Amino acid sequence: MxxxxxxxxxxxxxxxxxxxxxxxxxxxxxxxxxxxxxxxxxxxxxxxxxxxxxxxxxxxxxxxxxxxxxxxxxxxxxxxxxxxxxxxxxxxxxxxxxxxxxxxxxxxxxxxxxxxxxxxxxxxxxxxxxxxxxxxxxxxxxxxxxxxxxxxxxxxxxxxxxxxxxxxxxxxADGGMEMDDMPVVELGCRGMLYTHLKVKTGEKNLHSGEFGGLSRNAGFEISQILASLKDDTGTVKIDGFYENVREPSEKDLESVREIEKRTRFNPEKSDEFGKGEGLEKKFLYPQLNIAGIESGFGGKGAETIIPSEAEASIGVRMVPDQSSTEIMEKMEKHIESVIS
Amino acid sequence: MxxxxxxxxxxxxxxxxxxxxxxxxxxxxxxxxxxxxxxxxxxxxxxxxxxxxxxxxxxxxxxxxxxxxxxxxxxxxxxxxxxxxxxxxxxxxxxxxxxxxxxxxxxxxxxxxxxxxxxxxxxxxxxxxxxxxxxxxxxxxxxxxxxxxxxxxxxxxxxxxxxxxxxxxxxxADGGMEMDDMPVVELGCRGMLYTHLKVKTGEKNLHSGEFGGLSRNAGFEISQILASLKDDTGTVKIDGFYENVREPSEKDLESVREIEKRTRFNPEKSDEFGKGEGLEKKFLYPQLNIAGIESGFGGKGAETIIPSEAEASIGVRMVPDQSSTEIMEKMEKHIESVIS
CATH class of the missing domain: 3.40.630.10 (Zn peptidases)
Structure with missing residues (x-):
């Protein structure tokens, strides 16, 4: 049959x-x-x-x-x-x-x-x-x-x-397909480090009229930290972040070009840059992503608070020869250098 | 009686x-x-x-x-x-x-x-x-x-x-008191410009494994904008922000010193700096405050998304000779220069 x-x-x-x-x-x-x-x-x-x-x-x-x-x-x-x-x-x-x-x-x-x-x-x-x-x-x-x-x-x-x-x-058997009509066999996948960054500048939110300019603002400080993680081209600015990234082989690069062709990958729609060209970014290089930010007042109206807490979710996709311990240490060191 | x-x-x-x-x-x-x-x-x-x-x-x-x-x-x-x-x-x-x-x-x-x-x-x-x-x-x-x-x-x-x-x-008759046992007559108050900054980088959140490095991230971009609004000393970096701020008179400064004395103001607890010393910041200078930030995933777990939207609430306290139209225009110009 x-x-x-x-x-x-x-x-x-x-x-x-x-x-x-x-x-x-x-x-x-x-x-x-x-x-x-x-x-x-x-x-x-x-x-x-x-x-x-x-x-x-x-x-x-x-x-x-x-x-x-x-x-x-x-x-x-x-x-x-x-x-x-x-x-x-x-x-x-x-x-x-x-x-x-x-x-x-x-x-x-x-x-x-x-x-x-x-x-x-x-x-x-x-x-x-x-x-x-x-x-x-x-x-x-x-x-x-x-x-x-x-x-x-x-x-x-x-x-x-x-x-x-x-x-x-x-x-x-858990993953996506590049194209609807093209079955995919993946020969590996990147690792993931997922962490929460919390900034606390005081015990409670303060009134912006009473304490504006006199108190730290957790929302501003988390923005400074997050903005410092990458440059405008999407390259991660954490010291040594790309240090252990394995150099792509000729075969790796060929495969990526082949996938780009078969999937009609559109480089025009690729907005960030950083390491690697086109789909190399996704298959061969690590990426750092901010998955969410929360601080202070999030409604439609107007609360005049200085937030005392801020939190962000950060995920790093890692490639062979990088380890989560190594990346975590480097990220911590980077954040310490930004806030000090 | x-x-x-x-x-x-x-x-x-x-x-x-x-x-x-x-x-x-x-x-x-x-x-x-x-x-x-x-x-x-x-x-x-x-x-x-x-x-x-x-x-x-x-x-x-x-x-x-x-x-x-x-x-x-x-x-x-x-x-x-x-x-x-x-x-x-x-x-x-x-x-x-x-x-x-x-x-x-x-x-x-x-x-x-x-x-x-x-x-x-x-x-x-x-x-x-x-x-x-x-x-x-x-x-x-x-x-x-x-x-x-x-x-x-x-x-x-x-x-x-x-x-x-x-x-x-x-x-x-709506305001605070500096000290519990000291009635206050305020002879003026600062103006307020309150606005919402929204960053939209796409139609929907994307998967960070599939699109990390290939797509813009609204959370990262709003962090860049917010971090650019002030320097580490709390001074607002918007071009011309302090341009129209009226020079404090001797009498203004004397009054502020007097209030500092009577309220046992503690300069050690004053964390940010920017223009003005001590309570001058609150009484005589404008302040810019981030009241809240929201983007993407805010829970305790781990969502692997690239947020397509981010929003922040920003309040500016203004002093005499500043106008909300003037400050709004300068802030818009500043944001345009950051994102371009």
Missing amino acids: DTGKYIEQNKDRILTDLNSLLSQKSVSPEGEGISECVNLISNLCLNYGFDACEIVETEGHPGIVAEKVLDEDAPTVAFFGHYDVQSVKEDNWNGNPFNPVVKDENGKRIFARGAGDNKGQFFAHLCAVDFLKENLGVNVILLLEGEEEKGSPHLSQILEHEPLDQTDVVVC | DTGKYIEQNKDRILTDLNSLLSQKSVSPEGEGISECVNLISNLCLNYGFDACEIVETEGHPGIVAEKVLDEDAPTVAFFGHYDVQSVKEDNWNGNPFNPVVKDENGKRIFARGAGDNKGQFFAHLCAVDFLKENLGVNVILLLEGEEEKGSPHLSQILEHEPLDQTDVVVC
Whole structure:
């Protein structure tokens, strides 16, 4: 049987099952619907041909490990993904995000919280096992965690229980596609350092008429720090930030140019500059990003306060030979030099 | 009868009336309790010896104009204040802010929303009229508006209806005291320009892994602009900002030194510098203040977004010979030079 025939014959069942998976809440930060989602996936795994499915308890949300073992001597492929989804801001949705909707936007697409991250992806693996059945040719492990959207704090506990050292390949099936019609195999990804910068200049907000010019302003000071992190061309100004960045090989650069061509990358729409040209920035160089800033009064009216606190979220994408300890130390040193 | 005796004889009545005034909501932004408060004040004015009290309708909250005319030829003093209060964040109060509480903190004090801004102040004028009665020696107008906490958008409508051009003195009885035991007569106050700066770099937030280094970041750009407004010593860097600032006279400087002495001003606690020494900053020089910043993600977790929007609230306190038009133009010019 070919794929087309399998899909045709099983379309209704597949859509019904995907629909129930997407309808089931599994919101990471609030922990909503977690156990119901775990049970649902466990049943789906068995229905789609896995031999066994274990729920691995952790100090956080449980992990799921489903296995299909054809032959002890065959190679083993582990697919890694997650069943949890991010919190929902209802305002950002046209309807209930746990009520999947099919829309025709450049072909049919299903819209629901988690459809593209990561329920749709691992459900495809279930379908693949169901389709290939005894013709898989490999043993398959499906490993799902339930806290990816919270930074995977207990993933290590799942891996202690189910070590992957007997597997030959681990495929992390969580990521984007450059183009709708072009499947992507990523051969690596950058690391991430995510941190919060907090500036506190006093115990409480002060009145700007009474204390303006006489007191420090946390909003102004955090602006000074954040503005100092990069120059106008997007180059990070933290001392030694690019020190350990590995020089791209000819092959690396060729691959990037190839991706640029195939994805119709538009350099005109590339606004910041910094290290690297075009998509090199994204694939081969580290980046520093300010994800958010909060200080003092944020409403529409007019509060005459001098804010005593300010906070910013900063994320750094790191490349091989950089480490989070190294970058964190350099960033701290930089901030100390700015405020002193 | 002297003041002490009047207070002694009328204490219970005064406290009961002040209590009902403070218990009555009159929240400006939500418009809560406005008409009830207006009626209450109108009755109080008549009970405390005013001849008449008119409620002046506007397109917003009404104004109140109470009059006591002793003699057409006597001078007329107008007291200007407001009966509205700011919104309440319950978290910032130990109990219901409309349930006045008496506490012993350096002498007895009444705590309630509006007690110090501005109900306590204008209620004192009612008591003064009640105490002095026919011995006032002047005609009195009490003019209260109900939108001071919203920037007085319809004050002009009250003044069209009740022009103050026949009054000899207008006393604005809304302000602070430098010391608890030292009454203050202010001979002027600085002007205020309050504005919102919005930076928009795109239609929506982008993913920092996908677009980091390739797209502008509104949070970073607003930080650059805000950081550029002042130098490390607190001096405003907007070109020509201090151009029209009137040179303080010997008398001005003497007064400031005198206030510093009497208020035990502590220069050690003065953190920023800029123009002027000590309290000169507050009384004689303009100040620029960042009241708040908001951009992107403000929570505790980790969102990997590049914010497409950022907003800041900026307030400028201006001194004689500066104008809001002039300062706004200079600030706009400055911002344009930073972003270009």
